[in-house]
């Protein structure tokens with residue numbers, strides 16, 4: 001037993017660290033848990049140390065609750081830890097950057113659960129919730145993946161390489177969690193909604209019940225966002241971690257479909273990316289990222305050239321680079337009308353403008369354009385797939401099967417396979433999950449496209465597989481978008497010349 005006397009002796013020796021034997025870890029955690037509330041209130045303990053104590057204690061508690069059937073005592077301890085966390089987060093000023101600096105970037109079930117709870121509680125404080133409501137939410141969030149306890153470690157970390165069967169088992173963790181916690185620890189209906197419904201989507205495409213919109217409890221809608229965010233910013237063996245901005249950009253694409261639009265918008269503001277995310281052309285506003293490539297066409301003369309957006313003043317002007325070729329530059333005059341187009345993240349944007357000023361200097365040649373009054377955009381996700389002929393391999397079994405991607409979109413692709421290339425180890429069937437490798441899609445790393453076969457038909461001497469993509473990472477989606485954008489850049493301008 002560690003006493004005051006021991007502490008004085010250690011202080012006298014100038015001891016900086018205390019090492020605890022592995023078999024004494026549970027005693028140590030018991031000691032910490034009993035004193036956690038005092039530590040949270042203490043003025044002597046630095047804020048960073050308090051966060052570390054709460055983080056470690058919460059990880060210890062959630063490991064205990066996930067490794068076996070959670071007992072009353074586990075939930076009691078979890079509640080104590082969360083109450084202390086709520087006390088710290090509501091009485092001390094802690095920036096979200098500072099909080100996240102304690103977080104692990106490698107995915108583990110325990111650290112993920114703690115991070116979702118702590119980040120989400122901090123977000124609830126940002127929403128001006130009462131401390132008791134913050135703690136209520138936090139306990140549900142800490143326990144949200146308790147149903148994953150029985151799953152093998154491999155299934156937890158290799159989420160993007162699961163077979164269809166394994167994925168179906170994994171999806172049951174919400175029901176398993178609910179079952180394990182039923183009647184244990186007096187969890188409220190709201191807290192249970194996090195455990196059961198944190199994978200439900202606003203458009204009804206989530207699981208386990210396919211709930212929609214506000215049919216999903218607010219607690220669960222918040223958990224859906226924080227849970228997904230932490231998943232994106234943590235690393236797994238075959239998935240790189242995204243930085244916060246990349247993660248939020250990816251999530252914004254699913255605002256209204258997967259995530260509650262309003263809560264996501266508040267969350268982005270809380271994370272410090274509220275305004276910075278406003279980077280798309282929107283209605284009569286244009287806020288393309290600087291550095292974006294534009295295709296510019298002179299209305300009189302039909303000359304086209306590639307350019308780059310290098311500056312702008314919202315509502316007043318845009319600055320773009322002049323064309324490289326002297327011959328083209330000779331045909332540009334102040335007052336010339338232009339049509340410009342830009343392909344960005346699966347959308348084509350176009351606007352009409354005129355050249356206000358032609359800046360000619362030996363070191364720099366720029367055009368100043370009138371700020372456009374109206375911007376047209378086309379979401380190519382609603383458009384047909386892009387035809388292509390990309391060599392690929394179905395590569396998730398012993399002998400890879402050579403195939404060709406005949407068309408592709410962000411949602412799926414058409415695969416052509418020669419029957420002679422299929423051996424006994426690969427049996428194509430509807431609903432079979434496959435992993436594809438396609439080197440020409442410029443996807444970074446060795447990540448594979450994962451999809452599910454939706455239909456199979458014979459076409460001449462080929463087998464045609466219709467594949468829907470599933471669980472695509474940001475890296476893959478980025479590679480696909482770049483490929484589709486490059487194909488679309490070959491399409492003619494569609495803006496009217498009137």
Ligand SMILES: [Fe+2]
Nearest residue numbers: 144145198199
């Ligand atoms: Fe989950």
